[in-house]
Amino acid sequence: MPTMNIIQAVNDALRLEMRRDPRVVILGEDVAKFGGVFRATSGLVDEFGPDRVMDTPLAEAGIIGAAIGMALYGLRPVPEIQFADFIFPAFDQIVNELAKFRYRSGGQYPAPVVIRTPYGGGIRGGHYHSQSPEALFIHTPGLKVVVPSDPYEAKGLLLSCIRQNDPVLFLEPKRIYRASKGEVPEGDYTIPLGKARVVREGTQVTVIAWGSMLHTALEGVDKAAELGISCEVIDLRTLMPFDVETMVESVKKTGRAVIVQEAPRTCGFAAELSATISERAMAWLEAPVERLCGFDTPFPYTLEHEYMPNGDRVLSTIQKTLDW
Amino acid sequence: MPTMNIIQAVNDALRLEMRRDPRVVILGEDVAKFGGVFRATSGLVDEFGPDRVMDTPLAEAGIIGAAIGMALYGLRPVPEIQFADFIFPAFDQIVNELAKFRYRSGGQYPAPVVIRTPYGGGIRGGHYHSQSPEALFIHTPGLKVVVPSDPYEAKGLLLSCIRQNDPVLFLEPKRIYRASKGEVPEGDYTIPLGKARVVREGTQVTVIAWGSMLHTALEGVDKAAELGISCEVIDLRTLMPFDVETMVESVKKTGRAVIVQEAPRTCGFAAELSATISERAMAWLEAPVERLCGFDTPFPYTLEHEYMPNGDRVLSTIQKTLDW
Amino acid sequence: MVAIAKNDELKRVIDEEGNVVKGARPPDIADEELRKIYRTLVQVRVVDERMMRLQRQGRLGFYMQSTGEEATHLAVAALRPSDWVFPSYREPGAAFYRGYELEQFIAQLYGNAADPIKGRQMPVHHSMNWINYVSISSPVGTQIPQATGMAMAAKIQGKDDVAIVYFGEGATSTGEFHVGANFAGVFKAPVIFLCRNNGWAISTSADRQTAAKTFASKAVGYGMPGIRVDGNDVLALYQATADAAERARAGDGPTFIEALTYRVHGHSSSDDPSVYRDPDEPKRWQQADPLARFQRYLGKKKLWTPEWEEALRTEFDQAITVAHDKVANLPPPDVETLFDDVFEELPSHLREQKEWLMAQPRTKSPHYFH
Amino acid sequence: MVAIAKNDELKRVIDEEGNVVKGARPPDIADEELRKIYRTLVQVRVVDERMMRLQRQGRLGFYMQSTGEEATHLAVAALRPSDWVFPSYREPGAAFYRGYELEQFIAQLYGNAADPIKGRQMPVHHSMNWINYVSISSPVGTQIPQATGMAMAAKIQGKDDVAIVYFGEGATSTGEFHVGANFAGVFKAPVIFLCRNNGWAISTSADRQTAAKTFASKAVGYGMPGIRVDGNDVLALYQATADAAERARAGDGPTFIEALTYRVHGHSSSDDPSVYRDPDEPKRWQQADPLARFQRYLGKKKLWTPEWEEALRTEFDQAITVAHDKVANLPPPDVETLFDDVFEELPSHLREQKEWLMAQPRTKSPHYFH
């Protein structure tokens, strides 16, 4: 099996699916000859031509609006938004149009658009190249939200997304785009949406994360293990619809939960997870569910290392739940 | 004291502040001669002229973008977005620009813009005239979010908003625009931001709501009272920054909490409140915090009465926490 | 800018009296088709009147009339049934022309069990995928880049379908219009931008939307032809649309058509135009009435008679009554359906929410069944 | 569309040799001012080279050069210091001209304790309210409606301040450009739209942004004059800006200026243009170099000598070294400052988060202090 990083795995998934399904097209800023600023679509225009890999004018609302029209007509567009921070000009097209098309038409017009976009901090991008806006889309009925945490996951999840019939926001954790490497099968495989993954089994605390924070969580869990603390680690991977059962079952077993989220704390997805766990596992909880999150400030430039959750903080949060 | 409805109270606040402070200007679609589709700015153009009450082209991004520029220059713009559902074309200007201006400029450029917009369901508006998007803005660092629940609150809170120096989203619950009536002092008074209001004291369950849901909550609480159940009711009124203390103190007293939210459940503001209460009052909780919310579907047209929380459901949710 | 302006650059085929104007040649349309076009114009007029009455009686929650603008709807007559329509809320004639049934139309307004979109949207937000009439959205302008995308897709797939997208002059102020038109120019997408300049966007007059001399002139910025058509002249609209479709199918890209017309009534049933415009303004419109003009033209061609008019109106009146009787008292959609179509399949959180709701006592709509 | 096109409609004052072109008249600018303009052009060139070197050495996280486009920065020379600049990320010359100090400039790039914006943003996202140079944002085009709003505010208050807003040709594709320009037309806002058409938006060439013949032609759609200026001719830019400012102050509203220039280097320090464009293309630019042209012009007027050039470059080189030495090794902003300026006052949730963070062990930046 070849070893790939996440960018290569995404590229591999796109290439594979474009070969398999002529309806799949890519559009976005700088996605053709340049292959995207992170090179995730590198080489695709050479193989599939400019009709299927389209450099667009600089307008995210145009990219998503056009992708919707294409999907209505029967294509399978996979638009790229250059950074998640630049998705907001397309926000209306996403939350008022894409998300509601099937519903508002009484099922007549599904719009299977898979929006790929790099997100998250840790690359010295300041607040316009670092945001983690997942909560905004999870709160929008009609969208699925998927976040891979390594190359194997990236390929298998992306293939699943393109093959199902609902709109998806596919958030790629750019901090680990190249840093996360692993074996990725050649050819076809899919990972089902809506199912979390137990990355590590443990008994005392359930640690829940997604995307690049999974790796941060694991750092903290490793430190905890050195202190003899046994943690179960869950990679949510599909944030909408999310896998309540796997998470709640784990917490019922461990009695404690820590959620690690990079986005600002208030009204983030961790709040939903915390509320859900408390609602469903209160009788099993031996301490309040803890959230370790980004602060409620815009993402900073120089101090990003102080802003983001890290392994030490994961450890101290784990300890806090144990000491409660 | 004159009796007013919420529209009249908003109009009164705007008129008062425009008389007091020549920097206050209004802009939006149909706000001048027409006085806004809900007539909240009625008559203002006659008194203050078209330079201070401006009908704009149909472009929310233009309304907010221009308001930001005006604020940087020293004005106090109070733009109106015709319905909260139409705020999304301006989403980038709000979350990436308005919210971050002070921070990103190191404090050089505050942008005190107060965005007024009617929101929420119950007026047979279907999903494009009914949405409750507060969570999206609460999750955005740098914005304040304020929701009045009656005419007195509307006037006092709006005056506070225009006089402070941070950007505010002022969400007006349009279902009770005319239905909520009450005495409103003539002339000047303000209600401090960031402070919740205990609307009713009680001992067994704390019920938390804002905007039109406060009235729904009270309906349920009245029914509960008939059954001998004593509820404390809190009107949050400022959702960002919200008053943790008042809420948590109440729950410590009652041991139970019900949050009533009109927006879709998943990742809504109720999740944040639930998580916060559990984090801070777990030892006092005798049942999980309950959320009564809108469903995770787009807001429907015909079935809106089945979609929205109502008094009976508030009652049954209160009973559920008591039966736990 | 004034609506219904006399303007040299305004393309016309027939004048107010129904005479072919000097230098113009009527498009080559079979008599039966001419009569079908007129039929549809009358249908819109009659339907609008009846529905507005129902709204005023409190039976419909909301309604929007097209009076004065009906001719713009018939641009679709110059297209193939396989071409796609991206409508705004004010072109029911384009749907009727394509065979949208009155029963379905009325059921949509009631949002009841027979509503093709299951009561999901406000009145006048139709959707009919069986006639390529795309689901209507309230947010102004959002359909514009979508139409461009559909047209790009047709081109990519080597099909010669075109898209026509309808919007008001107010919509040209949105960012969506700009990005949709700009993409269309760049990708030479086979799309026709049909701007109904009816003079008003709710209370805002057209000259507050832009300082451009005409809306058609905006086409320059997108590298496409922009033409200005008398929007009350159905033949001029037909010709302009046919030409645009031909260009589009030939690979020459998009066209912008400004149809100068007039919004005779309020913006919607919720509006009261007397607050913001001269009540005499609509009266001046009378002479421009697209129905009267086309009627005169047809009369001269012996394709119209007062008897036919009478018959037509009676036919529609009765058809409306029949359709209305059939659907108006149907029950609302089943409560269970609230959770359908959010996704293709029901995820577990929605299944739980559905179960919870079904276990609640049913509530009555304060609005249903008056 | 090709950048650096010879085009009849292109406004020029001097040609490549520094001669005044036929029919043109150089604007009336005092010698000292001409030299200040040239100084600033050189400053940008020298600063860009030095900063890029620091970036390549791994000392700066990111940098963006303006080489080839410096003349566009000096449009501000035609304005008053009290006028407002809404920049994009590629006009440092407009700031230097207004007195932005090298120390502050470099501290911003380092995002350290001396950074006027407290390390909040990436390099090149300056903000200097003391010279009316508005905080730079990464999202393309967002500053455009803001500039219009500021200009509307000045007009409302009866002041004669104008706004100039800079953006690339790529930005004209955004919805923000459209709404900002359209508002400006409607409200006759005293704002100058300065579009730097440098041929590229990252890897996307200008002809992929629009099918319009020129970017200047987009002005038609907003009812404002659109002029196309040789963007490498600093005097032409000066004159166009002065004219636009005069119109604006006279109440005649906005102007759109397309400045045709060229992006000589990559988009930013993260870019590698060899992937997407002919490596010979930048060479063809040499003859159009705005510095060389203006230098020749000044030479003919005896306002420039090789010695002065030498002295200037040495002066800036040394000034950069001095400024760099002074600020490059300053510590990062205090961790506490992370929570300042979200709001005017620190609300309780941020106070708690701050207290929590201060109680954590300090972490080291993987990037700070190489």
Ligand SMILES: Cc1ncc(C[n+]2csc(CCOP(=O)(O)OP(=O)(O)O)c2C)c(N)n1
């Ligand atoms: C994005 C957005 N903003 C505001 C509205 C409220 N609104 C509905 S229709 C309308 C006016 C539209 O005018 P125009 O485009 O000229 O179409 P017309 O109604 O004249 O057919 C407005 C402002 C909306 N629906 N969407």
Ligand SMILES: Cc1ncc(C[n+]2csc(CCOP(=O)(O)OP(=O)(O)O)c2C)c(N)n1
């Ligand atoms: C809304 C948005 N989308 C995408 C980007 C990524 N991006 C940064 S600069 C740029 C190209 C800008 O080109 P242009 O406007 O011509 O300015 P130039 O860089 O040539 O000066 C792009 C696509 C962004 N910053 N903002």
Ligand SMILES: [Mg+2]
């Ligand atoms: Mg109109």
Ligand SMILES: [Mg+2]
């Ligand atoms: Mg450029």
